[in-house]
Amino acid sequence: MRWEDGRRSDNVEDRRGQSPGVSAAGAAPLLLRFLPAMIRSKTGRVILIVGVLAIFGGKLMGIDVLSLLTGGGGATTQQGTEFSQQEQQQVEFVSVVLADTEDTWQQIFRQQGATYREPTLVLFSGRVNSACGMASAAVGPFYCPGDQKLYIDLSFFQDLKVRHGAPGDFAQAYVIAHEVGHHVQTLLGISQQVQQLGRGKSKAQVNALSVRQELQADCFAGVWGHLANNPLDPGDLEEALRAATAIGDDRLQREAGGRVVPDSFTHGSSAQRVAWFRRGFDSGKVEECDTFSSNI
Numbered sequence: 001m002r003w004e005d006g007r008r009s010d011n012v013e014d015r016r017g018q019s020p021g022v023s024a025a026g027a028a029p030l031l032l033r034f035l036p037a038m039i040r041s042k043t044g045r046v047i048l049i050v051g052v053l054a055i056f057g058g059k060l061m062g063i064d065v066l067s068l069l070t071g072g073g074g075a076t077t078q079q080g081t082e083f084s085q086q087e088q089q090q091v092e093f094v095s096v097v098l099a100d101t102e103d104t105w106q107q108i109f110r111q112q113g114a115t116y117r118e119p120t121l122v123l124f125s126g127r128v129n130s131a132c133g134m135a136s137a138a139v140g141p142f143y144c145p146g147d148q149k150l151y152i153d154l155s156f157f158q159d160l161k162v163r164h165g166a167p168g169d170f171a172q173a174y175v176i177a178h179e180v181g182h183h184v185q186t187l188l189g190i191s192q193q194v195q196q197l198g199r200g201k202s203k204a205q206v207n208a209l210s211v212r213q214e215l216q217a218d219c220f221a222g223v224w225g226h227l228a229n230n231p232l233d234p235g236d237l238e239e240a241l242r243a244a245t246a247i248g249d250d251r252l253q254r255e256a257g258g259r260v261v262p263d264s265f266t267h268g269s270s271a272q273r274v275a276w277f278r279r280g281f282d283s284g285k286v287e288e289c290d291t292f293s294s295n296i
Helices: 024-040 042-059 063-070 087-112 155-163 170-187 189-199 202-229 238-245 249-253 270-283
Strands: 012-015 120-124 127-130 133-136 143-145 147-155
Touching: 012 087, 012 249, 087 120, 087 170, 087 202, 120 127, 120 238, 127 147, 127 238, 143 170, 147 155, 147 170, 170 202, 170 238, 189 202, 202 238, 238 270
Parallel strands: 012 120, 120 147
Antiparallel strands: 127 133, 143 147
């Protein structure tokens, strides 16, 4: 993928080197829990008044005091943290891929008379706090609909190459585009519908819904690949297909030494992931990605 001259996105939040704090969303329930006692206490009332004055005073001076207190703001990276040239190149790469998805989905939404709201991509190392809770790098890249952000520890790309045998920049781009696909599902109301459909259902039924949602995100990633502004190189499609194969549920279950249990799938088999990414890539049409009405 020829990405070096591509546009960089402004929606990359670099938290590498930071220790994850408690987000404002996470702090709110704690505050509400202790608020009655604080109101009854003279000292508590003083603390509340000082806190409110500090927050509003900070706003007037352009300082987000709440973010500083909860670890959700401040410098993009912890002072003193140094990153290799290779890591910085990866940051540039994901920024270009994200920008390309922005341009592509803006065009698609515009054609439908809608507006595409761009997500933020958060880079982290080790652990990260999101509106969906605390997560470690072990869970892999993920999208949180609560704050409409994508989260990725760049070490996953090394795992994709070495552990899963899926090297290449377009394999990495596929991963990012898949998470963006979940953002598109949120904007279209699909994620919310899936959540409602899963209420009261058995574990196997919820898993089956998850598989269809994940395969649709794969298909959306393929649609982006078809319409990508940055030119593709020979072999790029094969890189993405290898990645889709490598992270299929059946493949991962075999690698873990266990037996393949289709009812436990949450993302789909290797063959399914390849087929739906290929379907989006070959057609370039969102309407071809209706996994919920198709026999997957």
